[in-house]
Amino acid sequence: MSLKRKAYFSIGFFCLAISLAMGQQDQILADSLIIQYQSGSYEESELDLLSKISEAETNPDRLLTFSNLLINKASKDSSFYFLHKGYLQKGNALKFRGDNAEALRSYFKSLNFANRNKYEIGIGSLMISIADTYSAMENSSNAQAYYSKGILLLRKANDSIKIATALLNAGDDYFNNGAIDSALNYTEEARIIFEKINYPIGQAYGMGNLGMIYAERGKDVLAERNINGAIAILEELEDYYPISVYLTYMSDIYFRKNDHDTAFGYAHRSLDLANTYDLKEQISEAHLKLSVLYEAIGDLVSSYEHYKKHIAYRDTLINIESVTQMADLRTNYEVSQKQIEVDLLDERRKNQRNIAIATAVALFLIGLLAIGLFRRNAFIRKTKAIIEKERDRSDHLLLNILPEETARELKEHGVVKAKKYDAVTVLFTDFKGFTSYSEKLSPEALVETVGFYFSKFDAIVEKHGLEKIKTIGDAYMCAGGLHGSEETHPQKMVLAATEIAQFVYDTKQDVKASDLNFDIRIGINTGPVVAGVVGTKKFAYDIWGDTVNVASRMESMSEPGKINISQSTYELIKSDFHCEYRGEIEAKNRGKVKMYFVNGIKKGLLTLV
Template sequence: MKNKIIITNTYKLKAYFIVGFFCLYSINIFSQDQKISDSLKLVLKTKKYSKSEKLKTLREIAANETNTDEIIIYSNELIKNAKEVDSIKFVYAGHLQLGNAYRLKSDLTKALENYFIASKIAVDNNLFSEQGTIKITIADVYSILGDSKNAENYYKSSIQLLGERLKSKEVKYLDSINLASAQLNLGDEYYNQNKLDAALYHFNKSGKLFKATKYEIGVAYNLGNVGLVYAEKGENIVAEEKLNEAIKVLVANEDYYPICVYLNAIADIYYEKKQTKKALLYANRSIYLAKEYGLKEQIGDGYLKLSFIYEKEKNYKKSFELYKKHIVYRDSVKSVSGAQKIANEKSKYEITLANEKARFEVEKKQTEVDLLNEQKKTQNIIVIAVVIALILLGFLAFLLFRRNKFVVKTGKIIQKEKERSDILLKNILPDETAEELKEKGSVAAKRFNSVSVLFTDFKGFTQFSEGLSPEELVENIDFYFSNFDKIIEKYDLEKIKTVGDAYMCAGGLPFPTEDHSYKITLAALEIVDFVKKTMNTASLEKPKLDIRVGINTGSVVAGVVGTKKFAYDIWGDTVNVASRMESSGAVNRVNISESTYNLLKDKTEFKFEARGAIEAKGKGKIKMYFVDKVS
């Protein structure tokens, strides 16, 4: 057997997905699925719900959301709405999800507050299955606090209660999962006490139950925890295999909290194999995921892991820097003492539980006596039960039908939003570039050897705009640019951008063409004609502006800049010279460079006016030509 791996921090991982609740023909397990949460949020904004439907939707969002701050928002909204209609189970669900969120944020004080509220609701309303699950969550927190005795007692109490529920054949699927979770977490508690054989015993029990119910998240947690035990035993090959199997399932289900723990465990395994680079890679992956999902405790653990590795590699400076980061995140986690204060209040609470249990036993005995006295009514009770069962089955069928319609409608909304996004993207970028961005997530810059670039600018626009309101300014500039858009679309040119009253387009990209200089010159002349006609149309209530147009031809580099609000742009000296052609031109004339002239000089439909070499700002003297169409 290989040497035992040195574990640099205690992995405390609980199967927090078990905390669910049962309502009429609906089981809701706390296994997060961000895609479901996002689609339900979208539908919640666009659909008017009845009060009961809204409660179910809020519960589903809180249960599937992976962002802890969002869980808190939707859980509070669930509690508020549930209290308005006096729905006990939904109030319970809200406090349960709040506790889960604060626990993920390592705010154990608030987590316990909400778990104890949920527990009291379950006891006061004889919600036996819920009592079993909430015991597990409270035990989890005791385990995190290091109170192993109370943690074991609560786990065992939950196992006993849920085991009795299964014997009565009530709600068997939900209770099977919750019982498996209690076994898993008790095994985890023994693992933390280094009682490895006891831990494997309970993991084997939980694994069989999860497989029997086909609950893949539970199977993943079980595999991961078994992997941690084998890592502690020094059986690295088996440990790595189990941990990687667990991570694969958890990634598919977007359940990131345990992945951080398992990644750190794999980092230990690779360091033990003397593969330091791989160990650092897995530890850094753990920190990246923890930061992305706001898991403070896991961020701190990740930095501690890196600090340990660098210390062993004798890079003490780096190790110390990382250890300081660990301390910062460790101290940002809510003080354990606050949580312990709540734990100290448990004695009063446990007395209340004991009284409730005694009262329940008395009532149970009285019920047995009453049933003996009512034997003659058994037949009627059976008939009533059958009728009720048929009604409930019909109601279940109706709910399933409604659920199916809801899923179909949600799918259509998502598809519609995707189509809108595609249309918007193609309005911003060329089709080819938009497709590349969607497929690869980025766009490679490309060089085009021959492209014609056009710039326009209105004379005196700044002074003109000072006398307009913002609405009038946008309306007037939109009038001109919308018509310019139609013109360049007519000649298959590519609009690049507008800056203030300047308009820029290009020909010969994103698909190279031979006649780009010819087409862009025709477009430029048509733009000038449009501006002139606007000036001469007295009845048109639009500003009468003069325009300068410049064109240059040469090589450019084109690509997409930014990661948000993508913009397709071009760069190079060709662009700068084109801008100088515009600024060095005359109003209502098209001014072209020598390179563009050389491509057009043989076109009989154009006539040219040589301007000689004219000084262009920042470029020295450049040969320029005015171009017009032959009448």
């Protein structure tokens, strides 16, 4: 686990909270406009009223219904302006539901009509909406191209809030892709504009994001000043979630200064705030932060306790899926009822004799619907933010299962072709005596114990640019050299193995961690493999070949605390590590294979770390 907490989610979240995409939505206003529209009594044009409803509506399903209705009506009147508005709001609804590809199609249709109507503010805003969508899809090159075009047009229109928001979101995309200097320039300009027009929420997020950027660059004084400024504004606005996130950054800053007491104080303050306002995701993150801090000072028992609480709260959030399904079922029913009412209104215009009766029925139904909406409004507002985050998270779920290149191929083509790699380094680990130990534990304690070790293994593997393949019981498997990675993967794999062995040894020596008393065997082999995705349901990424089998044999023939490598790996790393020849073994399909113990690192290899 790394001490430095990634800021990508935090900046992205805070930017979206004031993005251009969803406009000035207000559900109370939307409900009143819907009642007015369904009554059939309004002074303005039908297109104007439908456009206002679409701009105010917050429910993505109802927004999709009314934006489609606006598009249909505007198509009959050949109104480019309202077609632009209709497709814009349809794109917003689709993006809000997580359907980014369809959202882009609607945005581009809206852009076409805005261009035909020569509506420059609309064109500029659409450029930013398109850029935000590409950024969410992790297509940074397209995102930055549209950010540049949109910001240029918005500067001409002189709309300060839209300009500053666009700059903040562009800075977020630069930050997520490691362009720190560009991120700093865009975010600082956004903060200055928000400060000039006295827009507090924009000032807070601008300062907070600047603080996180400075923290990533190691400029702790500037980071602390900006984050404290953001926290002060957010406390006045009673916006507590970002405060909890920013406090963890303050913890990182003071830990780097070796002021451990203050660092722990900020981390505990973040946890207390999250507990007070029942911010379950941040409660989980605060426990993870404390686990990392305790691990860094060598208190593995406290680290282990906070890690268990992090897992418990993280698992609680998974149950949000059932809440989402219930809310979607109720929303679909209400949307269908409103569509029926719209159809009835069309019939009333054709048959004047039934106006009075139909109006009374409609008002009765609207009254019942209003009561239902009022009762569930508090529930929806409370869970809305959680549901939005869960939908965003689903877009990234595939990346937690498959390597990035494989996940992209699966999304684009629906299938993944198997590939052969000529040189891949494969590592296996296994805990000595784990089977007998596990028989004495409850299932919960067993999972927590394995998770404690494997979480650290994951961090080490990621640090060295390697690829975790899978775990089977207490066995852990990873590989290097897949997907065009560097030729130094054998050296990196041995370095990773060295760190894994040291971590297991240090944990065993900690007298307070008596229940984590294990030895580990490690085996490594290098050679050709075939890689691909297995199955069509619950699929998994895996590798096959004699290379994998020999690596497994190297592990089984190793000794506790030792790293056992094959002849092929030895030839690639012998100039960088001290190795000891230990004889030959018989390997299936390979004949006799020589084995070596890795006993240490030679000078000059630290540049790979």
